[in-house]
Amino acid sequence: MIRIANGQGFWGDSPDAPLDQVRRGPIDYLTLDYLAEVTMSILQKQRSRDPQLGYARDFVEVVDRVLPDLVSKNIRLVANAGGLNPEACRRAVQAVAKRHGLEISVATVSGDDITDRIDELLDRGIEFRNMDTGEPLSVIRDQVRSASVYFGAFPIAQALAGGARIVITGRCADAALVLGPMIHEFGWKPDDWDRLASGIVAGHAIECGAQGSGGNCQVDWETIPALEDIGYPIVEAEPDGTFVVTKHAGTGGRVTVASVTEQLVYEIGDPKAYLTPDCGADFTSFHLSQDGADRVKFTGVRGTPATPTYKISISYAAGYRAIGSVAYAWPDAYRKARAGARIMAERVARLGLDFDAVHSELLGVNACHGIAAAEPSPELAAQLPEVVMRFGVRSKNRAAVDRFTKEIAPLVLSGPPSVTGLGSGRPKVEEVMAYWPALIPKSEVSPVVSL
Amino acid sequence: MKIRLLDIAHSRSGDKGNRSNIGLIARKPADYWILVKYATAERVKEHFSAICLGKVERFELPNLNALNFLLHETLDGGGTLSLRADPQGKTLGTALLRMEIEVPE
Numbered sequence: 430m431i432r433i434a435n436g437q438g439f440w441g442d443s444p445d446a447p448l449d450q451v452r453r454g455p456i457d458y459l460t461l462d463y464l465a466e467v468t469m470s471i472l473q474k475q476r477s478r479d480p481q482l483g484y485a486r487d488f489v490e491v492v493d494r495v496l497p498d499l500v501s502k503n504i505r506l507v508a509n510a511g512g513l514n515p516e517a518c519r520r521a522v523q524a525v526a527k528r529h530g531l532e533i534s535v536a537t538v539s540g541d542d543i544t545d546r547i548d549e550l551l552d553r554g555i556e557f558r559n560m561d562t563g564e565p566l567s568v569i570r571d572q573v574r575s576a577s578v579y580f581g582a583f584p585i586a587q588a589l590a591g592g593a594r595i596v597i598t599g600r601c602a603d604a605a606l607v608l609g610p611m612i613h614e615f616g617w618k619p620d621d622w623d624r625l626a627s628g629i630v631a632g633h634a635i636e637c638g639a640q641g642s643g644g645n646c647q648v649d650w651e652t653i654p655a656l657e658d659i660g661y662p663i664v665e666a667e668p669d670g671t672f673v674v675t676k677h678a679g680t681g682g683r684v685t686v687a688s689v690t691e692q693l694v695y696e697i698g699d700p701k702a703y704l705t706p707d708c709g710a711d712f713t714s715f716h717l718s719q720d721g722a723d724r725v726k727f728t729g730v731r732g733t734p735a736t737p738t739y740k741i742s743i744s745y746a747a748g749y750r751a752i753g754s755v756a757y758a759w760p761d762a763y764r765k766a767r768a769g770a771r772i773m774a775e776r777v778a779r780l781g782l783d784f785d786a787v788h789s790e791l792l793g794v795n796a797c798h799g800i801a802a803a804e805p806s807p808e809l810a811a812q813l814p815e816v817v818m819r820f821g822v823r824s825k826n827r828a829a830v831d832r833f834t835k836e837i838a839p840l841v842l843s844g845p846p847s848v849t850g851l852g853s854g855r856p857k858v859e860e861v862m863a864y865w866p867a868l869i870p871k872s873e874v875s876p877v878v879s880l
Numbered sequence: 881m882k883i884r885l886l887d888i889a890h891s892r893s894g895d896k897g898n899r900s901n902i903g904l905i906a907r908k909p910a911d912y913w914i915l916v917k918y919a920t921a922e923r924v925k926e927h928f929s930a931i932c933l934g935k936v937e938r939f940e941l942p943n944l945n946a947l948n949f950l951l952h953e954t955l956d957g958g959g960t961l962s963l964r965a966d967p968q969g970k971t972l973g974t975a976l977l978r979m980e981i982e983v984p985e
Binding site: 466467470561645647648687690691692693694695696697698699700701712713714715716717747750752786788790792796797798799819821822823861862863864866 | 890891892893894895896897898899901903904905907930931937939940941942943944945946948950956957958959960961963964965966971972973974975978
C-alpha cells in the first residue's frame, strides 16, 4: 500500500496544507495541483512580461518549507507547478535545494506547450475545432495566446522511475498527478484499463484538496469538526486498484460516503466516459463503503481504452471587462438597488459604446441563484438591511470599458439615497481570456521527460 | 405531496467551459428513485430557464445514488468571461435544491 496526499487544490489554496500533509502523518507522495484554465492565462501574461516566469511561483515557497521533511521521510513530490515554463520552475526549485544544502533530483515533464506550433499544425490540416461549438480555430487564430496539451500519468511515472524526488510538470490531467505514482509503484501497464481508471478516480477524489475531505460539504455542514484545521485528503492505494480516501488523524474535516460523493460528481460530464489521456474511467462502475471513521473505500472501478487524441486548451484574448459595486442601506434597500441598476443600464446605453455584455445583479437578494430564487416578498424586501448592486460590462474595445468605469462613482451622489461605494476608486479594467477546448492526435505531440 | 429537492438531496456544482455541471445526490439511497423519476432534464431546464440557454443533459449514477446534470450555455460565456458574482456556477447546486416536485404520499 502507498499513501498519496494532496496538498493543494488550486493555485491560491492554503500554503500550510502541504506542510500539514508531510508532518501530521505518514505519506509516500505529496501531489500539488496548481493549474486551472484561469491560471494558465495568468501564467501566460507573466511569461510574456518575463521569459523567466510562467510557472506557479508559490510552489517554490512550498518546496522551501517542505523540502527537509521530503528528504528525511523519503516523500516524493509531484506537482503541475511548471505551468508554461517547467524548466524555469526547476531552476528555482534547485536554487532552494542548494540553500538547504540538499542534493535532490528534480525532473520536468514538458512538451505540452504547443503555442509556437499552432500554425504548422493548422497548415497540416489539424483544425482544432472547438469541442463545444464545432467552430474551427481560424475564427480566433489572431487572438491566441497559449496552447497546452493535457498529458497523462506515464511521463510522471517515467520521471519517478528515473529517481526524481520532485516531478514538475506543465499541463497534465489533474488526476494524472495521483495516477503517476501508482503506475510507478505497482508497475501498471498502459492497457491495464481498470487499474488505470482506479487511479484516475482516486485522483479525481482528492484533486480539489479539502473539497474531498469535508470542505464545501452540504451534509450536516455545521457539525463537520474543526474546518479551521481541515485535513486534506489522502489516498491509500493498493496494487489491485482498490483504494481508501482518508485524511490524517487529528485533523479537522470529515471523510464520509456523502462528502466524497459530492467531490466525485464535481466537474464531470458523462459519468460512463470520463476521458483522460491514459484511459476512460466509468464513474458508474464502482462501489463506495465507509471503512471506519474518516475512511471511504472504493472497489470495482472499471476503465475503458484510451482514445487516440489528447485534449488541448487554447487560451485567447477575448476583450476587456470591468465590474463595480455600490451598497444601498435600509430603508427600501431593495427598491433603491433596483433603481440604481436601471439608472446605470440607461446611462451605459446612452454612452452609445460597443459592449458585448452588460450585466447587473443584486447581492443579498438573488445574485447567486438568479431567477431560481423567488423575488423577495414585499415584507422581506422592506426588511432587507442592505443590498449590493453590482454592475459590469464586457467589450472588445478597451476604451469603451474604460469609459464605463467612470459611471459608477457618480451614482453615489446622483442616484437613490443612503448609498456607499465599495472598494476604492474606479473599477479596474481587466483583460479577459477565454478558452478553446480542442483535440490533437497523440501522434503529433510527445511528452519530454528531463531528469 | 409537494417537496423540495433540498428535503431529500444534496448537491455540488462546477463548470466545464460555458456548461454548468450539477451533481444531485440522494441523502438516503431509498430516495434515489424519486430523483430519477421527478428530477428530469426537462424540469431542470425549466428551473434554470433564465440562465440556461442550451440543452440540459442528465446522466444516472445509481452506484452513488446520484444524477449528473450538464446545463449547456449557462455560465454567461464561461468562468473567465462571465460578469456574474458566481462566474463558475459554484452555487447553482443549491439553486437546484430549490426545485419543488410533486411526489406520492
